[in-house]
Amino acid sequence: MSRWRGVLFDKDGTLIDFNATWVPATVETARAVAALAHADPKALAEREALTVKLVGMIGYDMATRSLNPESLLARGSLGEIAALWARAAGIDAKRGAIERIGLEFRNRAVGMASPLYALDTVLGGLRARGLRLGVATMDSTQSARMTFASLKVDHLLDFVTGFDGGHGEKPGPGMVQGFCAAMGIAPSQVVVVGDSLHDMVMAKAAGAGLAVAVLSGVAGHEHLAESADHVIAGIHDLGKLLDRLAVPA
Ligand SMILES: [Mg+2]
Known part of the structure; x- marks a missing residue:
């Protein structure tokens, strides 16, 4: 497993x-x-x-x-x-x-709101691996929920929280902890994926198992590489990364 x-x-x-x-x-x-x-x-x-x-x-x-x-x-x-x-x-x-x-x-x-990828395919593929999926944003919880509902991917997300969701703000560890508590899993079993330094710092603060930076957002490789465990182009490459990490070196 x-x-x-x-x-x-x-x-x-x-x-x-x-x-x-x-x-x-x-x-x-x-x-x-x-x-x-x-x-x-x-x-x-x-x-x-x-x-x-x-x-x-x-x-x-x-x-x-x-x-x-x-x-x-x-x-x-x-x-x-x-x-x-x-x-x-x-x-x-x-x-x-x-x-x-x-x-x-x-x-x-x-x-x-314009999605970066075919979110139903990418998120559906990750769910098919048995992963629970959540979103942690500094936007409001309601705004995030409205966005995912309008993009028709809300049914693929188990957890959505914003700055006002009661789990604190980034880069504190609260949003990761809230996700873990809601899903009944440990931080070490969680992969945090984000495009900013705040996301990577949050992941480390919470003791997340993996901090993955994506280059599809506002920051470049040089900005993120030091604080991330891995840097990938975007979430469409996450499945491949997890496959690679699952193979014993
Ligand atoms: Mg971002």
């Missing part, structure tokens, strides 16, 4: 295409915030300048189309971004502004 009994995935950059999902959702939401701040429909230049500024302050440069992998956009929560944007746009005193921005952002990201 394999020593692995569960796989805990990060969501964005690991299962979901970060650039195809979060970049357009970010720019559209920033435009909506800029329109709230500059209500005059003729203030187009002001709106565009504010949009560029808002997007830039959370780590995405619209001119060069580059994302800082350690930025708020890459690893912060929507609540943090909404509060920051409301303040920067000078609309934080408006009643419900922060909640409205957070909700609009969430709904856009769910609606635009």
Whole structure:
């Protein structure tokens, strides 16, 4: 029997295409915030300048189309971004502004969610090996659940938790521990898979059996190699990696 009994995935950059999902959702939401701040429909230049500024302050440069992998956009929560944007746009005193921005952002990201791979095939293949599957994300639990339901893969996931799921935040060990408790397995039997340093640090903090970094997200090989046990291109290669590790050297 394999020593692995569960796989805990990060969501964005690991299962979901970060650039195809979060970049357009970010720019559209920033435009909506800029329109709230500059209500005059003729203030187009002001709106565009504010949009560029808002997007830039959370780590995405619209001119060069580059994302800082350690930025708020890459690893912060929507609540943090909404509060920051409301303040920067000078609309934080408006009643419900922060909640409205957070909700609009969430709904856009769910609606635009673009999977990195044929998730039903990849996740189904891992399940067929007898593995229990979970997701640990710094997005909200509800947003993650809505995303997987809209992609019709929610039935393949045994566990989904976000920053607000009661298991603490990354890079603390709580999300791995929560997955283990829910599945009745030990951390040493869990493979943690993610695209950021936070995921790898979480895996080590929890004593996970294996920390696997994927290059399908926001960070490059040089950023992840040191803290990961293995680096693979993406989750479609996870099965092959587990096969390789199962063969005694
Ligand atoms: Mg990620």
